[in-house]
Amino acid sequence: MPAALKNIFSDFLMLLFPEFCQACERTLATGEELVCTHCRLKLPYTNVHLQPPELNPLSVRFFGKVPMQHVLAYLYFNRAGRTQRLLHALKYRGVQEVGELLGSWYGHTLRESGYAQAFELIVPVPLHARKRRQRGYNQSDSFAMGLAAALDLPWSNQVLKRTQYTSSQTHKSRPERWENVAEVFQVISPGLIQNKKILLVDDVITTGATLEACGLTLLKAGCAEVNVCTIAAA
Template structure:
């Protein structure tokens, strides 16, 4: 054991593992995100609020019925969360999604929310974009949530039928029109009466999640909840 620890320390000295949020070296026992950054991440704690006081839930009022509107972190430009999401989406650091999902899933479970979900469904990428990126960042978050919540997840429940333009610079109306009819449900009979948690990486206007929720409800799901790694201020 002593030799193994000494070897690990030597390797860490030559090739230091760094925190994916602040880029400082990780201590022994830390994985991907250091203890300091974890303590300082901007948590929303929306899962502790009544629906009437949940600002995220209000974004869906009058549009699509959402049972729970959840997001782990607040998205702040040039902050730790933006850096983590950049590492996840563009640097291939898939473990960022998994570890954040596991942490959040464990926290949601401790508040009794695991019993409200039968299946976790990530927002799908179009096959062309999936082939180019090599993975779906929402899948990694769903995988982590499934572990923390002890609820199954499926990457094949929803499919995206059209390759759409980036949502980044679009207005809310433009975002909705861009994705309103591009999601379809595979094997809808298997979802009848199910309570679905549909997940994505970042929520801005909510147009993409709204479109997914509408497709799932139309397929016969009993209710739909949403969860994201982060959400922007509205």
Template sequence: MNMKIKEYWNDFLSLIYPNLCLGCDDPLPQGSKYICPKCHYNLPKTNTHALERHTFQEKFMGLVPFSHVLVYAYFIKNGIMQHVLHALKYNDNQEIGIMLGRWYGHDLLLGGYADAFDAIVPVPLHPKKQEIRGYNQAYCFALGLSEVLKTPVVEHGLIRTKHIDSQTKKGKVNRILDVEGIFEVQEIDRLKDKRVLLVDDVLTTGSTLVACATPLLALPCQALSVAVMAGVK
């Protein structure tokens, strides 16, 4: 099928089965993927990369000395980011994570973070959970960031040594106790004395990131920062 016929065929299919925006459910205009231009413009960005002090830093006060706490957008119930992240995690849309990483990577690039990190490390899933899902959404985000920032991803920099049940209904203290000691550094030579950017999908209490930070800081790494796709206030 030549390119012109393929284009007509795709246009015909879109009339019958239109691709809908994840944010508003309206049909996507030609050239857009996953999110329409209006929802992209209305993403509730936090701009933490441009702020000296912000509320997300408070989640780690007295726990982890992160150099930077970078949050792309606010996670709002039934908001754009919740719909986008749900599609990323449960609808086999890995490209969404890469897309968000590219978008945030450009923001960080313009914000002066072009040479801020030596390695990007995604928060790992337990192997059994990743086998079920087929991929790690944090790794997808890391790939997008890496593409723009030209910083290598150390995919297996951390490994998860045990699986824990959902923490959705647990308080901050219990979450921290649950995840304590469940992560280990795998690729020491690539992370020791490096400026590491730890990445995840959603920041809630921060307990998982605290647990990941402990073995990385023990290497030690030169500096440790964190970047997430969305954060809960």
């Protein structure tokens, strides 16, 4: 099909079946993907990647608990805001492409800031097998794929396993969150992480209890260093 005819056909399909921005639900313009240009400009970027680790406000959540070299989050989480709507689409409406797109955007940002050599393997926080069956996928895998492609790094969801089904962390205090996840992760492929700088990824960082538990498990299994990267920071 000639390019001009293909473009006309694509525009015709968009008229019949318009795609909507996952952050504001407005109709996407030609060339926009999942998130409209206006929302992309208005997203609440943290820019913590521009700060030295010792001045990074997210790093404070791990002080005295687990050594983290870099603690990164792409966006701030605001209730009823754009970030929450994007995460809702990713986690509950099956739009896995949102995670991959945000991972790609943040990966390119990190690459431009010199982070491409800071990590050797990207590892997503796992879901329990039962939760994965219910949802059909792990939203952190999607984010990991986008980051990996942009940073030109390998990623694997065959490193960590969640061995126990735990209740939601949403309404728990920090001690309750830690107790809920303290011993539920296991490294199932220690050979993949030996002496490597790991970038541990998840959708949201709140108290950091889940990431702390995963980080300690990875360090005990022999990785050289743990770093954290999430889509959003609450």
